[in-house]
Amino acid sequence: MNQIGPYTLRNNLFLAPMVGVNDTPFREICTQQGAGLTVAEMLTSNRELWQNERNKLKQVKPLTAGPHVVQIAGSDPIQMADAALCNQELGADAIDINMGCPAKKVLKKAAGSALLRDTKLVTCILQAIVSKVNIPVTLKIRTGWCPNTRNGIEIAHIAEDCGIQLLTVHGRTKECRFKGDAEYDTIAAIKQAVQIPVIANGDIDSPEKAAQVLAHTKADGLMIGRGAQGKPWIFKEIEHFLNTGTKLDKMKLLQQLRVISSHLRKLHQFYGGIKGVWYARKHVSVYVKKLTSSREFMAEFNSAEDPQQQLEQLEEYFAHLAGMPTIN
Numbered sequence: 001m002n003q004i005g006p007y008t009l010r011n012n013l014f015l016a017p018m019v020g021v022n023d024t025p026f027r028e029i030c031t032q033q034g035a036g037l038t039v040a041e042m043l044t045s046n047r048e049l050w051q052n053e054r055n056k057l058k059q060v061k062p063l064t065a066g067p068h069v070v071q072i073a074g075s076d077p078i079q080m081a082d083a084a085l086c087n088q089e090l091g092a093d094a095i096d097i098n099m100g101c102p103a104k105k106v107l108k109k110a111a112g113s114a115l116l117r118d119t120k121l122v123t124c125i126l127q128a129i130v131s132k133v134n135i136p137v138t139l140k141i142r143t144g145w146c147p148n149t150r151n152g153i154e155i156a157h158i159a160e161d162c163g164i165q166l167l168t169v170h171g172r173t174k175e176c177r178f179k180g181d182a183e184y185d186t187i188a189a190i191k192q193a194v195q196i197p198v199i200a201n202g203d204i205d206s207p208e209k210a211a212q213v214l215a216h217t218k219a220d221g222l223m224i225g226r227g228a229q230g231k232p233w234i235f236k237e238i239e240h241f242l243n244t245g246t247k248l249d250k251m252k253l254l255q256q257l258r259v260i261s262s263h264l265r266k267l268h269q270f271y272g273g274i275k276g277v278w279y280a281r282k283h284v285s286v287y288v289k290k291l292t293s294s295r296e297f298m299a300e301f302n303s304a305e306d307p308q309q310q311l312e313q314l315e316e317y318f319a320h321l322a323g324m325p326t327i328n
Helices: 024-032 053-058 077-089 112-117 119-132 152-162 184-193 207-217 234-244 253-271 273-287 294-301 307-321
Strands: 013-015 069-073 094-099 137-142 166-170 198-201 221-224
Touching: 013 234, 024 253, 069 077, 077 094, 077 119, 094 112, 094 119, 112 119, 112 137, 119 137, 119 152, 137 152, 152 166, 152 184, 166 184, 184 198, 184 207, 198 207, 207 221, 207 234, 221 234, 253 273, 253 307, 273 294, 273 307, 294 307
Parallel strands: 013 221, 069 094, 094 137, 137 166, 166 198, 198 221
Antiparallel strands: none
């Protein structure tokens, strides 16, 4: 499944819309590292809050060839439809609807995965949005509200009937959050129940796991979230493994350095010198988490106050790990 509406994708490997992670720089990096599609961070459908700088930045289109997918969240059909149309006018190529987020602040507003309890409201929201825009509309859900009320198949039928063009299923209920094993059997049942493309999401963290999930669920593609944090090249690794049956050589330290340095420069440019430095700290901590002496490095890195200093410290750290002199 390498097609969404009029858009042909590089592959069927998607980056999940992680709040606080999937900003424009990270989406660009993941696309460069093999993701066929990236989805923006969840955006409230309340347009009154769009003047907030963070919400404005969520709508910035990445400098990539793929379609710009904006994900919206809310519980009012009219407000959701208006938000979808406005994002279309601002340049979105597709709209993704969030009915999977388990965060408390989202659930308090009866949005995200809370909507799975109200199939009539789900129908109203989907119908309102699909009828309002002329770009593809996709949907992301969980398998249900709790293990005793899994209704993913029912929601999938509603989505198909309402004109949703693609459905992503995170293989857990809202109650499970991110605990326990993903329910690949449930995703497989949902895939079998509908004709629209179904994307499997949950616990995909290696090429072997990706192949197993595709084989088990018969899904049309995979969405990867936490597995891409600190390792955006996982998309290239999975793509290669699915195409050839062989694993790519482990990415060398200096190859990793080039990717991370590029990511930092994008962050610095996108957010500016001060905030770019702040956001870089969060991303770099995940990149280096499993590397030697990462705690000591992060203590020093977090004290850097300007972009150039961060880049130099990163370069020195990786040169030290590789046993090489500092790269000029």
